[in-house]
Every structure is written in structure tokens, then in C-alpha cells.
Amino acid sequence: xxxxxxxxxxxxxxxxxxxxxxxxxxxxxxxxxxxxxxxxxxxxxxxxxxxxxxxxxxxxxxxxxxxxxxxxxxxxxxxxxxxxxxxxxxxxxxxxxxxxxxxxxxxxxxxx
Amino acid sequence: xxxxxxxxxxxxxxxxxxxxxxxxxxxxxxxxxxxxxxxxxxxxxxxxxxxxxxxxxxxxxxxxxxxxxxxxxxxxxxxxxxxxxxxxxxxxxxxxxxxxxxxxxxxxxxxx
Numbered sequence: 329x330x331x332x333x334x335x336x337x338x339x340x341x342x343x344x345x346x347x348x349x350x351x352x353x354x355x356x357x358x359x360x361x362x363x364x365x366x367x368x369x370x371x372x373x374x375x376x377x378x379x380x381x382x383x384x385x386x387x388x389x390x391x392x393x394x395x396x397x398x399x400x401x402x403x404x405x406x407x408x409x410x411x412x413x414x415x416x417x418x419x420x421x422x423x424x425x426x427x428x429x430x431x432x433x434x435x436x437x438x439x440x
Numbered sequence: 441x442x443x444x445x446x447x448x449x450x451x452x453x454x455x456x457x458x459x460x461x462x463x464x465x466x467x468x469x470x471x472x473x474x475x476x477x478x479x480x481x482x483x484x485x486x487x488x489x490x491x492x493x494x495x496x497x498x499x500x501x502x503x504x505x506x507x508x509x510x511x512x513x514x515x516x517x518x519x520x521x522x523x524x525x526x527x528x529x530x531x532x533x534x535x536x537x538x539x540x541x542x543x544x545x546x547x548x549x550x551x552x
Contacts, residue, residue, distance in 0.1 A: 371545050
């Protein structure tokens with residue numbers, strides 16, 4: 329069945345370091361792709377999304393590009409801040425099943 | 441603008457007890473979902489609804505019931521609580537499944 333795989337965490341980075349969180353998916357057709365972020369004690373919030381191949385989603389300095397050929401949607405940020413410490417979830421949606429499928433989440437800690 | 445409101449925030453139940461987790465949204469969204477979040481497993485879909493009067497099972501529906509009598513409300517019922525249902529529960533709503541999902545702040549449930 330359709331699924332989402334994310335890199336294992338937790339990830340610990342120093343402030344201003346470069347961030348990459350890998351995400352790959354298994355699905356037929358052209359799902360929409362999302363990154364959600366969960367700050368401590370809160371629910372999930374949409375960070376960015378892309379709906380078709382080669383689209384780039386961006387928000388708050390984070391970027392991810394929809395790569396159909398590698399079925400990937402890796403999240404990147406050039407310079408992380410302490411306030412970016414959170415859990416990041418990759419997710420896919422396909423119209424045919426009306427459901428969003430989430431990856432397991434990657435915990436990020438940024439230290440000063 | 442309340443968004444998605446979940447109650448209660450915390451709950452402790454004894455094995456065999458029943459209870460209802462409440463979820464309400466004020467955005468006139470058609471789609472609503474319930475997830476549980478467990479360490480290392482990300483978010484798993486319990487039940488979802490594509491409109492008032494319509495519900496369907498997700499990935500882990502056993503032990504839970506839902507109903508959707510109005511657009512605004514989507515309560516989740518635990519019929520006979522078990523320790524395996526100890527988790528954090530999130531309700532989410534969205535206008536269309538290809539658009540941003542809005543999450544409540546979660547209910548932390550412990551079954552002893």
C-alpha cells in the first residue's frame with residue numbers, strides 16, 4: 329500500500345547549521361505532498377506543500393521540491409534556529425482515497 | 441477565531457470505562473479526522489468523515505466509534521478503554537483533503 333518513509337531521528341544540530349530531512353513515498357499516480365511541523369505541546373501545523381512534479385514549496389526559510397523520478401520530498405533549511413526545534417512530518421494525499429498518510433516524524437533539536 | 445477545539449486536554453481512565461473525546465471546528469470544513477500519535481509510529485488515522493452523516497474507518501478503527509451529525513462536531517467514543525489506547529489523540533479538519541489540515545491541540549489519554 330501507499331506509505332511515507334522519513335529519516336530516523338532524533339536530529340541534533342547547532343544553530344545556523346544546514347538542515348536536510350529526507351522523505352520518500354510509495355504511491356501510484358501523483359499524490360500531493362506536505363510537510364507539517366509539531367512544536368512541543370501543540371498540534372500539527374502545515375509548513376509547506378507541493379501538488380505536482382517539480383513544484384517547490386517554501387515557508388519560513390524551509391524548502392522542499394517534489395521529485396517524481398525519485399519519489400522524494402526532502403525538507404531543507406539553510407540556517408536553522410533554536411526556534412525550529414520541533415517534530416517534522418512528511419505526508420501525502422491522494423484523491424482516490426480521501427486520506428492523508430503521515431510519515432513517522434523526525435524530531436529536530438537545535439542547540440545554541 | 442477558534443479553529444479546531446478538542447476537549448479534554450488530559451484524561452485518565454480505568455480499563456473498561458467508556459468516554460467521548462470532543463472535537464469541534466468553526467471553519468465550515470467538510471472533512472474531519474481523528475488520529476492517534478504514538479512514539480515512533482507517527483500519526484495513524486482512526487476514523488474520518490467527508491461530511492455530515494458520512495464516516496469511514498481509517499487504519500486503526502477497532503475500539504473506537506464516531507458519528508457526524510453536524511458539520512461542526514466529530515466526537516470520538518472509546519467503548520471500553522484498554523491500556524493499548526493510551527496515546528495522544530488529535531482531531532483535524534480541512535476544507536478539502538488536498539488543502540491544509542488544521543489540528544486541535546490534542547488530548548493526552550492514559551488508560552490504567
